[in-house]
Amino acid sequence: MSFASRLRQAREQAGFTQQDLAKKLGVTKNAISNYENGVSSPKWEILVEIFDILHVDPNFLYQDDFSSELAEAHVLTPQQSTLLAAFDQLNDEGQTKAVEYVEDLVLTGRYKKHPASGLDAKDA
Structure with a gap:
């Protein structure tokens, strides 16, 4: 209603x-x-x-x-939960490096999801 x-x-x-x-x-x-x-x-x-x-x-x-x-509301997947749990165990420098690494993975395009289909770039 x-x-x-x-x-x-x-x-x-x-x-x-x-x-x-x-x-x-x-x-x-x-x-x-x-x-x-x-x-x-x-x-x-x-x-x-x-x-x-x-x-x-x-x-x-x-x-x-x-x-x-x-x-x-967004519910985390098991992979996202695992990633956040590991991230929370890192010190400030480690967290900065982790963010930089993930940004690099996205920038390469190889591991980025295909925008139209939701498929991984390597699967598209």
Whole structure:
């Protein structure tokens, strides 16, 4: 369920029509309709008032947005985890050398992923 549909749900549970909420917020009924249909988003000041008027927790309205952001968060592969663990064991000079070495590997092109296909350059 999206922010827009949760906003509509919260408004209806509070017993407000779009017109009622619009009047309390000092916006048009059309603005409320746009918020509830995902056409536009309320400004921060209006959003804070919505939380207060509807007695709704921001986490309720945005929970799907937070969940999708977490789902899109980058998860390290086992190889990346191994590389980072080894990197963390190096002193400053060793870390600098490791970064330089990896940059050199990329610059040669031989070990660089092929941009269009995701294949390694040696496989392309």
